Amino acid sequence: MSILLLPCDGSSHTLVAVRHLIDSVRKRAMHQIHLVNVQPPFTAHIARHLDRDTRMDFHRERAGKALAEARKLLDVAGVAYHVHTEVGDKARCIAHLARRLQCDRIVVGTARKSGLVRAFQNSLTSGILEYSTVPVEVITEDRASPLERVGIPAGLGAGLALLWLF
Numbered sequence: 001m002s003i004l005l006l007p008c009d010g011s012s013h014t015l016v017a018v019r020h021l022i023d024s025v026r027k028r029a030m031h032q033i034h035l036v037n038v039q040p041p042f043t044a045h046i047a048r049h050l051d052r053d054t055r056m057d058f059h060r061e062r063a064g065k066a067l068a069e070a071r072k073l074l075d076v077a078g079v080a081y082h083v084h085t086e087v088g089d090k091a092r093c094i095a096h097l098a099r100r101l102q103c104d105r106i107v108v109g110t111a112r113k114s115g116l117v118r119a120f121q122n123s124l125t126s127g128i129l130e131y132s133t134v135p136v137e138v139i140t141e142d143r144a145s146p147l148e149r150v151g152i153p154a155g156l157g158a159g160l161a162l163l164w165l166f
Helices: 012-026 052-077 090-100 115-120 124-131 146-165
Strands: 002-007 031-039 081-087 105-110 136-140
Touching: 002 012, 002 090, 012 031, 012 052, 012 105, 012 136, 031 052, 031 090, 052 081, 081 090, 090 105, 090 124, 105 124, 124 136
Parallel strands: 002 031, 002 105, 031 081, 105 136
Antiparallel strands: none
16 A cells, blocks of 8 residues: 655645546555645744744644645545645655655646746745655646746746846
């Protein structure tokens, strides 16, 4: 049985990865699935005005909302899972939890983006790949939009060309 960790933020990309896991389970693959949502910590200025229980309640509520749709899909499919919530740097928390749970891999849903866009963007997927000692399976939707494939790199190129001219 494989132990899989699926980071969930409530986005449509996460739901693509959930559907991928459901299909995998239906094909008789045995998996132990762990869902995780990582909430960013409060700044020190805000945290000093709130007690620990209030902060934790807020994080649990936000995590519950982010995990709701993924949990619903898994429940409808009859797939068992475990839920985890963490507070901290997303990529580091996910990598640490994967090691702690002795996961065989991390399954992450992401948008298709060009290499140029990923180079300039601080993406969660890139962070997980950087910190994880566990294999990472990246699940994307079928196609990238024309804007993702051509528009954004072209816009960056035009911006760089203007900088060069002036």
